[in-house]
Amino acid sequence: MNDPVYLIACCLLILGAVFVLIGLLGVFRMPDFFTRLHAASIIDSMGTLLIMLGLMLMSGINLITVKLFLILLFILITTPTAAHALAKSALHGKLKPKLGDDKS
Amino acid sequence: MIIYFTDIALSLMLILTAMVIAVQRNLLGAVMLSGIYSLLCASLFVCLDAVDVAFTEAAVGGGVATILFLGTLAQTDYEKKSRVGISWSGLFLVIICGSLLVYGLSDIPGFGLADNPVQTYLADVYLVQSQKDIAVPNLVTAVLASYRGYDTLGETTVIFTAGIAVLILLGRGKADSDTVESKES
Amino acid sequence: MVEFTILLILLSMLLALISAAIGETVYDKILAVNIFGTITVLFIAVYGFVTGRPDFLDIALVYALISFVTTIAVLKFFEYGDMGKSSTDREQDIDI
Numbered sequence: 400m401n402d403p404v405y406l407i408a409c410c411l412l413i414l415g416a417v418f419v420l421i422g423l424l425g426v427f428r429m430p431d432f433f434t435r436l437h438a439a440s441i442i443d444s445m446g447t448l449l450i451m452l453g454l455m456l457m458s459g460i461n462l463i464t465v466k467l468f469l470i471l472l473f474i475l476i477t478t479p480t481a482a483h484a485l486a487k488s489a490l491h492g493k494l495k496p497k498l499g500d501d502k503s
Numbered sequence: 504m505i506i507y508f509t510d511i512a513l514s515l516m517l518i519l520t521a522m523v524i525a526v527q528r529n530l531l532g533a534v535m536l537s538g539i540y541s542l543l544c545a546s547l548f549v550c551l552d553a554v555d556v557a558f559t560e561a562a563v564g565g566g567v568a569t570i571l572f573l574g575t576l577a578q579t580d581y582e583k584k585s586r587v588g589i590s591w592s593g594l595f596l597v598i599i600c601g602s603l604l605v606y607g608l609s610d611i612p613g614f615g616l617a618d619n620p621v622q623t624y625l626a627d628v629y630l631v632q633s634q635k636d637i638a639v640p641n642l643v644t645a646v647l648a649s650y651r652g653y654d655t656l657g658e659t660t661v662i663f664t665a666g667i668a669v670l671i672l673l674g675r676g677k678a679d680s681d682t683v684e685s686k687e688s
Numbered sequence: 689m690v691e692f693t694i695l696l697i698l699l700s701m702l703l704a705l706i707s708a709a710i711g712e713t714v715y716d717k718i719l720a721v722n723i724f725g726t727i728t729v730l731f732i733a734v735y736g737f738v739t740g741r742p743d744f745l746d747i748a749l750v751y752a753l754i755s756f757v758t759t760i761a762v763l764k765f766f767e768y769g770d771m772g773k774s775s776t777d778r779e780q781d782i783d784i
Contacts, residue, residue, distance in 0.1 A: 409689035412734070416696035419727065423703040426723070432715050439723050442700075450693070450730050454737060457690075466745040470733060470752055474726065477756035481722055481763075488763045489715045505691040505738060512698045516705060523709045532708075535717035538758065539708055542721075542728045543701075545751070549732050554744055561751055565725075566758045573765050672761050 408456035415449030422446060431497040432489055436482055443478035447471060506550070513547045529582060534572040541565040551614075555658070562665050690737050697731050718762060725755030 418441055425438025451471040455464050520540045527533040541564030548557035612619045633645040647655050704727055708720030729748045736742035 412690060412693040413696070415730075416693045416700070419700045419730070420696060420703070423700050423707065423723070426707050426719070427703070432713060432719075435716065436719060439719055442723055443726055447726065447730060450734065453693075454733060454742075457737060458742060463742050463745060466749060467733065470729065470745065470749050473749065473752045473756075474729065477752065478722075478726060481756055481759040484760055484763045485715060485719060485722070488766050489713075492715070492766065494713060494715060505694060509694060509698065509735070509738075512702075516698075516702060519702075520705060523705075529714075531714045532711070532717050535714070535721050536708055538721045539705060539724050542724055542751075542755075546728055546731055546735075549735065549744060549747060554747055558747055558750060561754050566754050566761075569758060570761050570765070573762060577765070669757055672757060672764070 404456055408453045411449045411453030411456065415446050415451075415453060418442070418449060419446035432494055433486060433496040436486055436489075440479070440482055443474060443482070447474045447478075510547070510550055513543060513550065517543050517547065530576055531573075534569060534576065537572070538565050538569045541568070559658070559661060562661070566665070567668065690734060693734055694731070694738055697727060697734060701727055701731065714766075718759065722755065722759050725751065725758070729755070 422438055422440075422442035422445075425441065426435050429435045429438050448471065451467050451474075455467050458464055458467065517540065520536060520543060524533050524536045524540065527536065541560055544564065545557040545561040548554070548560060616622075629642065629646055629650070633639070633642055633650075637645045637649045639645040639649070701724065704720055704724045708717050708724065711717040711720055729751045732748040732751065733742075733745060736744050736748075
C-alpha cells in the first residue's frame, strides 16, 4: 500500500480525473462552440493520458499494460480527428466562431 | 461499497437521461441523448459483469441506432409539435405497465446468489454431458458452439454487420465522394 | 484512491450529461456525446481496477473505436447528408 509506485499511480489517476472535470468546467463556461471544443480536448489529451499512465503504473508490466497502451494510442489518434471533423462540420454548417472584437 | 454506489449512481443517471429525453422538443437532441443512454446502459452492464451484452449495447444502441435515427430524421421533420397538457390515457397506461413491472420484480432471484435457479442444474449437466454429447475437449467451446450455436451465430452476424458498416463508412468510393462534394459546393 | 477516481469520473459523467441536455446547438450535443464516450472508456478501464479484475479492457478498447466511428458517421451525415445545411440554420433559428 505504501509502495511509492502505487502512490505515484494514485496521484496520476486523481490528477487525470481532475483534468477531466476541468475540461467539463470549460465546456460549461466557454462562450461559443469552438472554444468549448478546445476545452473538451483537455479531457481527451491530459485526462486520458494521466489516467492511463496511472493505470499502467498500477498494473505493472504485463498484457494489461499493452492493452492500456493501445487504448491510449487509439484515443490519442481518434479524438483529435473527431474534434477536427466536428469543427469542420460546424464551420460548414454556418456556425461562425465568436471573434474578439464583437462583444455580444 | 463503492461498487454499490457506482451501480446506484449509474442507474440514477439512466433515469435522469430518460427524463431529459422525454422532455426534449428537438428530436436531434433526443437522438444524441439516446446515444448517451446507450453508453450509460453499457457501463451498467459492465458493472453487472455482462460484458458481451455491454458490447452489443454499445455497438447497436450507440452506433447503429443513432445513425438509423438520423437517417429517419433526414426524411422527416425533426421538431416535435408542441402540445399542451398531459395525455391522461397515456399516463394511465404507463402507470399500469410500470406497476406491473415492479410487481414482476418481486419474483426475480437475488443478484449473483449461489442457489439461483440458473446456477443449480444446468452447469452440472454441461460438465457431465458435454463429453458424451459433443466430445469437444474444451467445455466453453462446446457450450458456445454447440449448445448455444444459434445464439453464437446471431452474435457473429452482428459483429460481421458492424465490420461491413465500418468498411462502408471508411472506404467510400472515389467517384461517389466526388459527386457528393460537387453537390455540396 | 482508485475508488475516489471512480467517484470523480461518475461526477464528470453527470456533468457531461447535463451539458448534453442544455447544449445550445446540435454540435454541442454531438460534442457532449463524444466527451461521454471518452469518459465511458475511462470509466470501464478504471472500474476493472476497482473490482480487482482488469480483464475487460478489450471492451474499453472497442468502445474507443465505436465512439470514434459514431462521431465520424454522424458528422459525415451532417456535412453531406440531406440535412447538412438546413439543420443548423433551423437550429439557430430555434435557439435565438
